[in-house]
Amino acid sequence: MYAASALRIGYGLLYFAFLVREFPHRNTIWGPDSPWTPELAKELFGQTGWASVLTLSDSHAYFELCYTSALVISALYVLGWRTRAVSVLFAVVVASFHARAILMTDGGDNLILLISVYLVFTACGRRWSLDARRARLRSAGGGPAHRTGIRRWSGAEAGRPRHPLAAARETVTVVVHNCAMLVIAGQLCVLYGSAGLYKVQGGTWGNGTALHYVLNLDLFRPWPALSQLADSHPLLIALIGYLTVLVQVAFPFALFSRLKYPVLVLLLGMHSGIAVLMGLPLFSGAMIVADAAFLPDRFYRSLGSLARRLLRTLRPSGGTPDAAVPGHDSARPTSPT
Structure with missing residues (x-):
C-alpha cells in the first residue's frame, strides 16, 4: 500500500504544481474567454462523450471558484484527508480540466487521468496521510480506527471475536486494492x-x-x-x-x-x-x-528508516538525557523500602 500512497502524493503534487504554474494563463486555457470556447468544447463533448464541470456556466466567478477548488482538492489529496471522497473529487477535477482543453495537452495529463481513476479503487490513504495519523491516534486511545487507517481496531483486539461484516469489508478492500494496482501495472x-x-x-x-x-x-x-x-x-x-x-x-x-x-x-x-x-x-x-x-x-x-536516521543525526546533540526526562523509569523516585 506504500506504492499507492506514493502515487497519490506524486500525482497530487504534480497536478497542484501544474495548476499553480498555469495560474496566470488559466483563463486563456480553460476560462470562458479561451479561444477554445465552451460552445466548441460542448460540441466536441457530443462527439466524444466527455464532460466537464467547467462548462456548466460561462461566468468568470464560477470559473475562478472551480480553479480554486481544484487547487484545494489537489492539496487535500496530497495530505490524505478523507482520501476516499477526495480521490473521487480529484479524478473529477483532472477529467474536467483535461476535457475542457483536450487539444492543448502534452500527453502527461492523459496518464494522470487514467491513474487518478484507478487510484479511486485503491486504499491509497492508508500510508503517509492524515487519515492514517487519525487512525493511529484513535487506536492508541482505544477507539475504533478510521476505515482508511493503517491499523484497524477490532473486537478481537479486546478479546472479542471480530464481526464477520468487518472482516468481509477488509477482504473486499484488499482485493479491490490489489486489482486496481494490477490494472495500473498492466497499463x-x-x-x-x-x-x-x-x-x-x-x-x-x-x-x-x-x-x-x-x-x-x-x-x-x-x-x-x-x-x-x-x-x-x-x-x-x-x-x-x-x-x-x-x-x-x-x-x-x-x-x-x-x-x-x-x-x-x-x-x-x-x-x-x-x-x-x-x-x-x-x-x-x-x-x-x-x-x-x-x-x-x-x-x-x-526510505522511511533512512529519513528517521538522518533526522536523528541532524538533531542537536544537546538534548536532555533519558534519565532526566520526566516519566522515564530511571527518573522515578525509588521506594525507601
Whole structure:
C-alpha cells in the first residue's frame, strides 16, 4: 500500500504544481474567454462523450471558484484527508480540466487521468496521510480506527471475536486494492511495450538518427544551446536511442526479475532527459511517478528508516538525557523500602 500512497502524493503534487504554474494563463486555457470556447468544447463533448464541470456556466466567478477548488482538492489529496471522497473529487477535477482543453495537452495529463481513476479503487490513504495519523491516534486511545487507517481496531483486539461484516469489508478492500494496482501495472506495461514496438518499426530509430531529429525540432527546444550540445555527440545519441527502444520493449518482462531496478533507473534518466531537453515536465513527471508503482513496500519502509536516521543525526546533540526526562523509569523516585 506504500506504492499507492506514493502515487497519490506524486500525482497530487504534480497536478497542484501544474495548476499553480498555469495560474496566470488559466483563463486563456480553460476560462470562458479561451479561444477554445465552451460552445466548441460542448460540441466536441457530443462527439466524444466527455464532460466537464467547467462548462456548466460561462461566468468568470464560477470559473475562478472551480480553479480554486481544484487547487484545494489537489492539496487535500496530497495530505490524505478523507482520501476516499477526495480521490473521487480529484479524478473529477483532472477529467474536467483535461476535457475542457483536450487539444492543448502534452500527453502527461492523459496518464494522470487514467491513474487518478484507478487510484479511486485503491486504499491509497492508508500510508503517509492524515487519515492514517487519525487512525493511529484513535487506536492508541482505544477507539475504533478510521476505515482508511493503517491499523484497524477490532473486537478481537479486546478479546472479542471480530464481526464477520468487518472482516468481509477488509477482504473486499484488499482485493479491490490489489486489482486496481494490477490494472495500473498492466497499463504501464502496455504503454512502454507499445511505445517500444512502435519505435522498432521506424527507420530513424533503426539507423540511430531519431533523437537527432527530435533535438532539432523547434517546437521541443526550450534550451537550444543544450540541444545543440547533445546533438554534437552523434554516437552517444545513437546509443541512447537504441537503449531507449531496448528498455521500453524489455520493460514488461524485466518486472519479474531483479532487472527491474536498473531498468527503472534507466527510465528515470530517460524521462528526466525528456523533461529538460524537450520541455515536457508534466509528461515526464507523470511517467516518473507512475514507475513508483513497481517498487516494493520494503523499499519505501527503508526510505522511511533512512529519513528517521538522518533526522536523528541532524538533531542537536544537546538534548536532555533519558534519565532526566520526566516519566522515564530511571527518573522515578525509588521506594525507601
